[in-house]
Amino acid sequence: MRIQxxxxxxxxLAEEDVLFFPDGLFGFEEEKKxxxxxxxxxDDCLLCLQSVQTPLLAFATLNPFFFWSDxxxxxxxxxxxxxxxxxxxxxxxxxxCVIRDPLINTTVNLRCPVAINPDTRQARQVMLDSYDMRTPxxxxxxxxxASPSSPSTPLSTEGGANCPSPNPKGGxxxx
Amino acid sequence: MLIxxxxxxxxxxxxxxxxxxxxxxxxxxxxxxxxxxxxxxxLRTELIEAAKINKAxxxxxxxxxxxxxxxxxxxxx
Numbered sequence: 001m002r003i004q005x006x007x008x009x010x011x012x013l014a015e016e017d018v019l020f021f022p023d024g025l026f027g028f029e030e031e032k033k034x035x036x037x038x039x040x041x042x043d044d045c046l047l048c049l050q051s052v053q054t055p056l057l058a059f060a061t062l063n064p065f066f067f068w069s070d071x072x073x074x075x076x077x078x079x080x081x082x083x084x085x086x087x088x089x090x091x092x093x094x095x096x097c098v099i100r101d102p103l104i105n106t107t108v109n110l111r112c113p114v115a116i117n118p119d120t121r122q123a124r125q126v127m128l129d130s131y132d133m134r135t136p137x138x139x140x141x142x143x144x145x146a147s148p149s150s151p152s153t154p155l156s157t158e159g160g161a162n163c164p165s166p167n168p169k170g171g172x173x174x175x
Numbered sequence: 176m177l178i179x180x181x182x183x184x185x186x187x188x189x190x191x192x193x194x195x196x197x198x199x200x201x202x203x204x205x206x207x208x209x210x211x212x213x214x215x216x217x218l219r220t221e222l223i224e225a226a227k228i229n230k231a232x233x234x235x236x237x238x239x240x241x242x243x244x245x246x247x248x249x250x251x252x
Contacts (some may be wrong), residue, residue, distance in 0.1 A: 004184050005241040007239065016177050016220060025229055026222055026226040026229050027225070027226025027227070028226075028227045028229060028233075039239050039240055039243050040240070040243055043248060045209070045243065046239060046242060046243040046246055053217065057233055058233070059233060060231075060232070060235060060239040060242060061231050062246065067246075069191075069222075078189075094217060096228075096232045097232060097239075097242065098230065098231045098235075099232075099235035099236055099237050099238075099242050100236050100237065101236035101237040102237070103237050103241055103242055103245050104245075106242060107226075109228055109229075109232070111221075111225075112225045112228070112229075118203045125225075125229075127219070127221060127222065127225060133224060133225060133228050134220075137245075137246075
């Protein structure tokens with residue numbers, strides 16, 4: 001299938017690239033299908049969440065584990081159930097950015113990440129009980145907090161307790 | 176602002192046709208059952224904020240590519 005995109009012109013996609021959001025996104029409830037496209041080559045540090053239905057609708061999203069190594073998203077049981085997983089680590093997470101001018105004022109919504117089940121490609125934007133909807137970017141002098149060295153390692157489903165720490169690599173692959 | 180204390184199982188009524196019952200108290204959270212006419216919109220307050228932020232996210236003020244460059248800088252040791 002071929003879609004028009006906000007940043008990349010016409011893009012050829014396989015059906016299996018499409019992510020399904022049965023409830024849309026907050027404020028965009030009618031938008032049920034998106035794809036994740038890298039802004040630059042294979043670099044998955046910043047990805048574009050592009051609507052399949054609406055060419056001009058796209059969001060800059062980042063892998064929160066790259067920049068906040070202690071990020072532990074813990075969605076509500078109903079969210080896990082809808083995504084057909086038992087634990088948070090079975091999901092990939094991406095956080096949406098509000099890009100500001102100047103760039104340094106950009107914020108990241110760590111409270112409402114997009115959670116994706118990579119096996120079914122079902123996805124939803126979840127509302128966590130913690131984290132800020134307007135988290136500032138990490139400061140330039142901060143050391144990288146998560147290992148960006150093995151971004152394509154498959155998801156680990158190991159884990160334990162009720163709200164265990166997701167594999168930091170969990171959100172790193174393009175689902 | 177009116178502040179009321181309710182126990183689990185108790186309820187309150189707003190106007191003629193909105194009923195709110197406390198169904199469960201659990202570790203700092205409260206579960207509510209709300210009975211109201213269909214035309215009354217009931218939203219968790221933070222969802223309104225989340226929708227507003229998503230709308231802002233859909234209209235970037237600067238180029239995502241410029242942000243990517245900045246992030247790469249942060250990312251490298």
